[in-house]
Amino acid sequence: MSGPKDAAEAARVIYDAHSANFVEHAGTTFQAALYRQGPAGHEDPREHNLETARRAGLKPGDRVLDAGCGVGGPAMDAAEAFADVQVDALSISGVQVELGRKLAAERGLANRVRFTEGDYHELPFADATFDVVWYLESAEYAWDQRVLFGEAFRVLKPGGRLFCKGQCTRDGDMSDVQRSHLRELERVWGFARPMPTPTETWAAVADVGFEIESSQVLDGQVGQDRYVGAMVSLGDDGIPRMNAFGDAFFVPHGDIPLCFAEVSARKPLGG
Numbered sequence: 001m002s003g004p005k006d007a008a009e010a011a012r013v014i015y016d017a018h019s020a021n022f023v024e025h026a027g028t029t030f031q032a033a034l035y036r037q038g039p040a041g042h043e044d045p046r047e048h049n050l051e052t053a054r055r056a057g058l059k060p061g062d063r064v065l066d067a068g069c070g071v072g073g074p075a076m077d078a079a080e081a082f083a084d085v086q087v088d089a090l091s092i093s094g095v096q097v098e099l100g101r102k103l104a105a106e107r108g109l110a111n112r113v114r115f116t117e118g119d120y121h122e123l124p125f126a127d128a129t130f131d132v133v134w135y136l137e138s139a140e141y142a143w144d145q146r147v148l149f150g151e152a153f154r155v156l157k158p159g160g161r162l163f164c165k166g167q168c169t170r171d172g173d174m175s176d177v178q179r180s181h182l183r184e185l186e187r188v189w190g191f192a193r194p195m196p197t198p199t200e201t202w203a204a205v206a207d208v209g210f211e212i213e214s215s216q217v218l219d220g221q222v223g224q225d226r227y228v229g230a231m232v233s234l235g236d237d238g239i240p241r242m243n244a245f246g247d248a249f250f251v252p253h254g255d256i257p258l259c260f261a262e263v264s265a266r267k268p269l270g271g
Helices: 004-028 045-055 075-081 094-106 145-155 178-187 198-207 227-228 243-248
Strands: 063-067 085-091 113-115 130-136 158-169 209-218 232-234 240-241 256-264
Touching: 004 243, 045 075, 045 158, 063 075, 063 145, 075 085, 075 113, 085 094, 094 113, 130 145, 130 198, 145 158, 198 209, 198 256, 209 227, 227 256
Parallel strands: 063 085, 063 130, 085 113, 130 158
Antiparallel strands: 158 256, 209 256, 232 240
16 A cells, blocks of 8 residues: 555646646536535536535635645635635645636635645644635545544634535445446546545544534435536537546446545534
């Protein structure tokens, strides 16, 4: 099994190479599952990002750390929607940081959404800096989630809030075929260690001192239609074909024991 530096490098390589493709075909919200909105259950990135902010307990004036930020779609939507919110957006990918800074400047948010290149296991921020730390389909890349969430605990103010929404291996046994398909997906997406289960992630949050307020598997609450659709584009002849994003990330296995889950937690006031 690879070590911490290998894990960081694996994620960096994937996102340095493919972030521009992701933006072109899937947009600036780098997530495979979006919260379904309205009676029809449609998937809209901006509405998803605002729902994320609500679930994270974001308030006007908060300072937020978006740890594993992609190119900052959720951070920018939150900064526009909530008065005086300031977001520090951290990515292991220098390409993502460069793209994020450009996008924030185009939206007039360069002074409210600040991008930093770095490893979220070793945060370059002082103790008790943030009101909210969130991980949006990023914590599953962690080499050690206890180290990861321990850093979040350190940089949160007493009473500060942690929110984590991500892709997980389902709890329970899996067949050899399922395990093989899962390993292939992890390889394609640059995971250097097996993806954690929901209960493993929730245990890591609790173990470092957070008080968990809610945790759930998101079956039925999120959809992947937009994500899968982004992998296909119409050719000049009107025939749909895999585009560069799909060529890089489509894994042709339906029998992979995955789910999406979230956890909301708070740092104790005495923490």
